[in-house]
Amino acid sequence: MRALICDAITDDLSGVGIREMPVPEPGPGQALVRVSAASVNFVDILLCQGKYQLKLEPPFTPGMNLVGEVVALGDGARGPAVGSHVVAAIRHGAFAEYALAEAASLEPLPAALGLAEAAAYPSAYLTAYVSLVRRANLQAGETVLVHGASGGTGLATVDLAKSLGATVIASSSSDAKLKVLGEYGADHLVNITGGFADQVKALTDGRGADVIYDPVGGDVFDESTRCVNFDGRLLVIGFTSGRFATARTNHALIKGYSIVGVRAGEYGRRFPERGRENRKAIWDLADSGKIRPRVHAELPFADTLEGFEMLRRREVVGKVVIRLEA
16 A cells, blocks of 8 residues: 655655555454545644654654545454444544554544545544633633634634634734635634734723634744733643743733643543543534535645645645545
């Protein structure tokens, strides 16, 4: 089979390429899935650069989200039968013609989504759900400020927050991306170039946002502390800016806000029953058509690295999906 293999950890991804590999055998509790499509996540790039908290020893295959057909089951596997068309969220291995997944974690293809949309939604919406529902306890009528709103998880957070009855302020440094976000349902659009705290306060009658979703860190986190409401929740998702922020605890005390770390996958591993509930919740939303994953581009498997570069160039609004054929 063909698989995207990271043979060496490099910042420029020069150690990543498509190779011929043996088809894996499913172990106990696992399913072997013939992959039809897989979506690109920023985490895939970080794994190949050695910059993610999960450190993998090369060679390995990146890729977290896939759709495909179950073709074999390991001993004791409980889940969809052979021949079922499924969605899978795994830690790595999706960018291959065949991939292994825990059979019990597989979900059927959502009825309301196309193939590419189904490949695009799992990790992005799982992160959004754990962020807004589990960690922020978002209530209908509250205001959510979403930074990095044009990215895969950011756009999912905009979409999910709207479905939960929140008012959404979407931020970006690109007017072109903000236009798409407006068409996608964000209530207010903020270009963060030159600062954003005063704009957010003006949009909230001086209160600030109740929940702030921050995958950027650095200066964006620093300024976010100036426009978070009393009893607000500032969600730390990641650090795409490249700088970890330093929180001023006296400021959090006086303004009465919480700084909350979010690791959606780890949350499910620590609390397995809640993890199953989380996956079921986002599948129900997808199956009923209440969420709308946005596919920015579909590329053939041979162009997978170009999909990585599109994310690195910050030109993607939503998700890049890779189409595979066994």
